[in-house]
Amino acid sequence: MAFYPSPQNLDFYILIALVWFSFFGFWFLNTYFWNKEHSSFLQKSMTFMIFFKLIHCVFQVILIIAEFENMYYVWFCHTAAYTLFNTISYMIFLLISQGFGLYKSSLNKKELSVTVVTMIVFYACFTVYSLNEIAMFPLLLTFLATCGYFILKFAFYTTKCLKLRYELLQILEMRNLAQVVIKKLKILKKYLGFVTFHLVSHFIPAFLIFSNYNGSINILPHETNTRFFGEICEYLSIVAICFLFRSKNRGEIFIQETQTLLNYRSILPIYEARITDLPSRRIKNTPEIPPLLITNPTYEEKVSLFVAIPILRENRTDVSPDEVLIQPLLSDVH
Numbered sequence: 001m002a003f004y005p006s007p008q009n010l011d012f013y014i015l016i017a018l019v020w021f022s023f024f025g026f027w028f029l030n031t032y033f034w035n036k037e038h039s040s041f042l043q044k045s046m047t048f049m050i051f052f053k054l055i056h057c058v059f060q061v062i063l064i065i066a067e068f069e070n071m072y073y074v075w076f077c078h079t080a081a082y083t084l085f086n087t088i089s090y091m092i093f094l095l096i097s098q099g100f101g102l103y104k105s106s107l108n109k110k111e112l113s114v115t116v117v118t119m120i121v122f123y124a125c126f127t128v129y130s131l132n133e134i135a136m137f138p139l140l141l142t143f144l145a146t147c148g149y150f151i152l153k154f155a156f157y158t159t160k161c162l163k164l165r166y167e168l169l170q171i172l173e174m175r176n177l178a179q180v181v182i183k184k185l186k187i188l189k190k191y192l193g194f195v196t197f198h199l200v201s202h203f204i205p206a207f208l209i210f211s212n213y214n215g216s217i218n219i220l221p222h223e224t225n226t227r228f229f230g231e232i233c234e235y236l237s238i239v240a241i242c243f244l245f246r247s248k249n250r251g252e253i254f255i256q257e258t259q260t261l262l263n264y265r266s267i268l269p270i271y272e273a274r275i276t277d278l279p280s281r282r283i284k285n286t287p288e289i290p291p292l293l294i295t296n297p298t299y300e301e302k303v304s305l306f307v308a309i310p311i312l313r314e315n316r317t318d319v320s321p322d323e324v325l326i327q328p329l330l331s332d333v334h
Contacts, residue, residue, distance in 0.1 A: 007064050008224075009064070009224060009228075010061070010064045010065070012228060013057065013060045013061050013064065014061055016057050016231055016235070017054070017057035017058055017060070017061055019235065020050070020053055020054045020057050020235070021054055023050060023239060023242075024047075024050045024051060024054050027046065027047060027050055027242060027246070028047060030246060030247055030248075031043045031044060031046075031047055031246075031247050032047075034247075035246075035247035035248055036247070038247040038248060039247040040101065040105050040247075041105065041106070042092070042095070042096070042100060042101040042105075042245060043245065043246065043247050045088065045092055046092060046242050046245070048084075048088055049085060049088040049089050049092060049238070050238070050242070052081045052082075052084040052085040052088065053081075053085045053238070055077070055081040056078060056081035056082045056085055059074055059075075059077050059078035059081060060078060062074055062078075063075065063078060079127070079130045079131075082126070082130055083123055083126040083127050083130055084123070086122070086126045087119055087122040087123045087126060088119075089238065090122055090147055091115065091118060091119050091122060093147070093151055093195050093198075093241075094118070094147070094150060094151060094154065095115070096191060096241075096245070097150070097151045097152075097153075097154035097155040097158060097195075098154045098157075098158060099154075099158040099161065101245055102158065102162070102184050102187070102188065103158075103161070103162070103165075103184070122143075125139060125140075125143050126143075129143075133206065133209070133210075134209070134210055134213045137206060137207070137210040140203075140206055141203070141206075141207075144199055144202060144203050147199070148196075148199050151195060151199075152192070155188060155191075155192055158188060159185065159188060162181055162184055162185050162188070163185070165181050166178055166181040166182065166185070169181060187244060187245075190244055191241060191244055191245075194237050194240045194241045194244065195237070195241065197233070197236075197237050197240075198233075198234065198237035198238070198241070201229075201230060201233030201234060201237060202230070202234065204229075204230075205226045205227060205229060205230035206230075208226050209226060209227075
């Protein structure tokens, strides 16, 4: 919560800062060292989100210890960290709802442009709100309602697409990949629960404090506990969402498929090559064609390599079978 912390709450905010520091250390090591090969843009974005929340907590402690002396620079950093944390967190929520990290790992130019504009709007909203959280509560309420609507809308569409993908894989009898889609659906369901909890826990403390200052509800003796409740719920929801999408050894859960959900193709494409029919040309004089080395898709588990031996066949009846077929040597594989 963006407010002037009370000196009586120093121990609590030191504890919160230490807890966020511990989680940031775990997340950083897991993303960039322990499971670096399974880390994507999503996990790296979450690293920045956690980092700015940690900075926000640290500056809260500094504001209390310094007793607000020369606080303008510190307060500016405190507010900027709070704004950046919320901007990145809600942007990540929207991206995940659209399937980012579930069936796509990159954004096209249009999606990237929309993402940048949305982040600018988020940053402006939280900057204005952090300056006066009481007067700007209607702005926060509008923002949370709008975000919640789009998060649920995108999540339901992603769920529908994943279910269609599951039905297709069942028809193609690709049960292993179908089980992966089931895991993704379970992850998305848990994510919706966590993000809903985050939205509600963000709204309730702000609403109670706003009502208190407007005389609707008298919670002045319990305002500190209300802010504590908001901080704890925020930590639990963010950690739960991050843990759900963490980089881990079981990378098969996050298979990044090469095709969109609405453009179904074979998992392993089969290519057919033909040569021009030249009646006067003897195929036996054609240079040997090296075999093709086919690897499994990068999103699959590592398996043995496949070697495709090209065989050229010309539709002619005036040559012997030995002249029609050409089979290259395996020694030509590079």
